[in-house]
Amino acid sequence: MMYNFNEIEAKWQKYWAEQQTFKAENNSTKPKYYVLDMFPYPSGAGLHVGHPLGYIASDIYARYKRHKGFNVLHPQGYDSFGLPAEQYAIQTGQHPAITTEANIKTYRRQLDQMGFSFDWSREVRTSSPEYYKWTQWIFIQLFNSWYNNSLDKAESIGALVDVFSQEGNSNIDAVCDDAIPVFTADEWNSFSSDRQQQLLLQYRLTYLAETEVNWCPELGTVLANDEIVNGVSERGGYPVTRKKMTQWSMRISAYAERLLQGLQTIDWTDALKESQRNWIGKSVGATVVFDLKDHASTIEVFTTRPDTIFGVSFMTLAPEHELVNQITSLAQKPAVDAYVLATAKRSERERMADVKTISGVFTGAYAEHPFTKKPVPVWIGDYVLAGYGTGAVMAVPCGDQRDYDFAKHFNIEIPNIFEGVDISTEAFTDKGTTVIANSDFLTGLEYKEASKQAIDALEAKNHGVGKINYRLRDAVFSRQRYWGEPFPVYYINGLPQMIASEHLPISLPEVEKYLPTEEGEPPLGRAEVWAWDTTLNAVVENDKIDHKTIFPLELNTMPGWAGSSWYFNRYMDAHNSNELASTEALNYWKEVDLYIGGSEHATGHLLYARFWQKFLFDLGVVPVDEFAKKLINQGMILGMSAFVGRVEGTNTFISADKITTESIQWIHADVSFVNASDELDVSAFKSWREEFKNAEFISENESHFKVKREVEKMSKSKYNVVNPDDIVSDYGADSLRLYEMFLGPLEQYKPWNTSGITGVHNFLKKLWKLYVSENRSKVTSAVATKDHLKTLNKTIKKVTEDIENFSFNTSVSTFMIAVNELTAQGCTSKTILEPLLVLIAPYAPHIAEELWEQLGHKESITTAEFPEFDASHLVESVKAYPISFNGKMRFTLELSLDLSKEEIEAAVMGNEKTLAQLEGRVPKKVIVVPGKIVNIVG
RNA sequence: GCUGAAGUGGUGGAAUUGGUAGACACGUUGGACUUAAAAUCCAAUGUCCAUUAGGACGUACGGGUUCAAGUCCCGUCUUCAGUACCA
DSSP: OOOOHHHHHHHHHHHHHHHTTTOOOSOOSSOEEEEEEOOOOOOTTOOOTTTHHHHHHHHHHHHHHHHTTOEEEOOOOBOOOOHHHHHHHHHHOOOHHHHHHHHHHHHHHHHHTTTOOOOGGGOOBTTSHHHHHHHHHHHHHHHTEEEETTTTEEEEHHHHHHHHHHHTTTTOOEEOOTTOOOOOHHHHHHSOHHHHHHHHHTTBSEEEEEEEEEEETTTTEEEOGGGEETTEETTTOOBOEEEEEEEEEEOGGGGHHHHHHHGGGSBOOHHHHHHHHHHHOEEEEEEEEEEETTOSOEEEEEESOGGGGGGOOEEEEOTTOTHHHHHOOTTTHHHHHHHHHHHHHSOHHHHHHOOSOOOEEEEEEEEEOTTTOOEEEEEEETTSOTTSTTSEEEEOTTTOHHHHHHHHHTTOOOOOOBTTOOOSSSOOOOOTTOBBOSOGGGTTOBHHHHHHHHHHHHHHTTSEEEEEEEOOOOEEOOBSOSSSOBOSEEEETTEEEEOOGGGOOOOOOOOSOSSOOTTSOOGGGGOSSOEEETTTTEEEOGGGOOSSSEEEBOOOBOOTHHHHTSHHHHGGGTTOSSSSSOHHHHHHHOSEEEEEEOGGGTTTHHHHHHHHHHHHHHHTSSSOSOSEEEEEEOOOEEEEEEEEEEETTSSEEEOGGGOOOSOEEEEEEOGGGBOTTSBBOHHHHHHHSGGGTTOEEESSSGGGOBOEEEEEOOOGGGTOOOOHHHHHHHHOHHHHHHHHHHTSOTTSOEEOOGGGHHHHHHHHHHHHHHHEETTEEOOBOOOOOHHHHHHHHHHHHHHHHHHHTTOHHHHHHHHHHHHHHHHHHTOOBHHHHHHHHHHHTTTSHHHHHHHHHHTTOSSOGGGSOOOOOOGGGGTTOEEEEEEEETTEEEEEEEESSOOOHHHHHHHHHHTHHHHHHHHSOOOOEEEEOSSSEEEEEO
16 A cells, blocks of 8 residues: 555545534633744735645644643634735626635635634634624724823723713823813813814724825825835735825724733744834923923924933924924025925835935024023934924934034034943944933933933923833724724714623625725715615615614725734634624633734734733723744745846846846746756747747757746745645655745745755654565564664654644654654564554554554544653764763763663763773763763763 | 854754754765666765875854863854844
8 A cells, every 4th residue: 555645645635624623712721832833814826835834833832732631722713804805806897705705715725625623613803793792892082082191092982972071181191192172070060072083083992093004106195104115005016105084093003012011921033032122212301391482382202312402403393394484584584494395205115225415404483491491403304203202302413423424514503411432433322321411400310310400490481391202103903994894883963882791793885886986985885785774774765864763874984903913812702792702702712822823914914913802801802911822933835936037138047157248138937947957948948929929039058947946935926836736746744844844943934946846745754664565564463672762762752842842843853753663673573563653643644544544443543642752762963973071981871862861871981882892992981971971081 | 232142064954051063854976676667775975185094174253261162151254034323
């Protein structure tokens, strides 16, 4: 009997599905373990070999944990709302739900054929109304909450209204808009209902506000900051401009500090935590208020260096700053206007690209230094950003390089306030322990103390206050798109109203086209049945809107990250129609124990999901405030693109090793035309495209036309995609799983190279041959020899450590060595071969199941216990290094185990022969050092 | 610029707390089997000299610590990823 992987794999996949082998129960006497993958967006292209990398790793871990006696939850679903399905719908008119459904079918088939141990009974899809009902529900809860700084948690808006009606808002410490006026209880009670609602909106955790947003005209929608890369849209690479729009926003800034602190409690990589810290961007400092000479208004700045306040020699406002117009003197007006206009013309991108050029204009106005009362000239300059802090800085040229460069460029005074520091060529930016000089009451102090005293003095004069500033901005939550969650919102007098939770979900309406309307409204503006009837509590036709009982519904939809910010909780109780998930289920599974996914979600999904989890925790809905204990970022599998060189302007191709001229145009060739020696199948290439049909090919000889190889991201447009379907049908899923692990460390980026797969495939064939010969099982009840036990236990030890450390690549090598050794040893012993199968099962589950069955087991191998390693079989593995030390011969002896002193001595004595061979001497005395190193005096 | 990670054969990569560097695999070369090919099996494969037995040099580069350094320390260079006039 041959190793017929196709047959075996189909058989066991069917068995697992029928037996529901991987169905997790929401209670068990076993300890729980939750292994989660980032769920995929089901794209039309299907999976390529790079996609399953993380799924294979998590599957190995999930299977391992089951063998170790855990009740494992390992679910999978689809992040099925998103732009590509909608773009496709715009082009073809096909409803996104239909394409999405078709794509999911493909995904499911591809995932199934790889033998993943997902519990599909818990599948979720963000685009299904049963699911987004709860996304809408969470939105309503956010709307009905505000952030109470005193308690440092979210609270119900009802509690806030109670306080307002009893004592006004002066004692409320909330995260809210800065511009909220102070009002008393009497004032509050006398406000109209609309006015009250407007005020409350400014406290809510999700609120409507006219904000400057990142508008992408090509995509016809706004984008969040993390959806923009280098000034263009992450998806599609289209230009992005600034635009004012009324949008829903999420007050994630309320959670900035907790999001930062929470990082200390979770086991995520340092790189990823660092990304999130940068994104949150906490800076501790102070706001300082400068009075203006000859003007009533004041300039407020934020600084992290209040200790340097006596070094201020000018101020700089962002060109967009609202005061610029008011304070500019008549003489300076033309210059200032010209500068403001020039800056406005420059795109965000140009401004970012050009950070070297120093530019700015004097406004003609002077501020007054809060302590010295000296006049401080006010400039504008584009190195100050309107969006950060207050959009204005107090410039301390001796302590900040940008201020320094600006001062030098415009010949502004650079006073030195640092004791014994030379600032003739550059600013001194080190906080360190340098002493402040020439600074009145701060003179002689170091940074820390000086900052504190400066802030105290500013607060005493009412000229500033200690402040912590965060870079994290509130997240825009509206998208002008069709294929997303509809908001459960209708409008009365332009004020948003929530639809009561019992009427959810509000399902997406049908539209005849997926484009914005002629009036520029989002696609939902085309829906005919899209109005809310407050008496029927139902969605009704638009033309019935009477603004008395029937009102317009929100036309925006939610962004892609809405559904993915809480899905891990839904898997715990995926079909609950009364709750997001039952309390019992949430309390049982609590959080994800291991989360595997790409690092590209560092500042998007992973930050938003932590935000929502903390909010749901404040609400008492979920029992933990961090959703994932441990997170691993799998690297990407890259494609090996092939390029053929064509002489520019001709149809003549030259073999890559023959190229001498420089005017070569490199054209992507499909990687399937290229063999392992980088040689092109010329005839296949010729018939690939009409334009190549009559092309001329120059090479040493016809069969040796070389291509140029380059590692790139796998993508259809680069013709370097390798389809897992082909690999599975040629080598089997077990080979693919092993090979993806074998390629290299999980976290690393590495190129795919199909030719290497024969190595692991041969291993599986050898494994098969170790158990099966002709038509019979070779496994006997023979007693295991010392060698057999050594090989087995070595393997158990290594593989267990590897899995615990997520170094799956090296266990594949360990398996190969084990099988080679056991084959050479002629091992047929069941006591060895049975546990060996369990070791391999998480990696190559199909072949393990098949051989397990041949050993006479009726139950699936998934119920088998993971073998425990027995150190006693490894005692003899000793390495010895002779060394000369202090003129005496000494041996250093290493054992590959932690053993007791007695065991080491026994091992050493048993190895006298080895040592004697090495140095011609026999050790006389053994010095045992704690750990594994042993010194032996020869 | 800052932050994080990393530089090991022709290639992907091993190497525990400092302990025989290059495991394992691909590729290459030679051989066996075969009419032939595929498949399979065996052998060789860091570099240089000796071509037997051995020797020298080797983990980006330059120093250092140590009986012993890919691993630790100092300096330099390079690559990748993230982020950036953040006051």
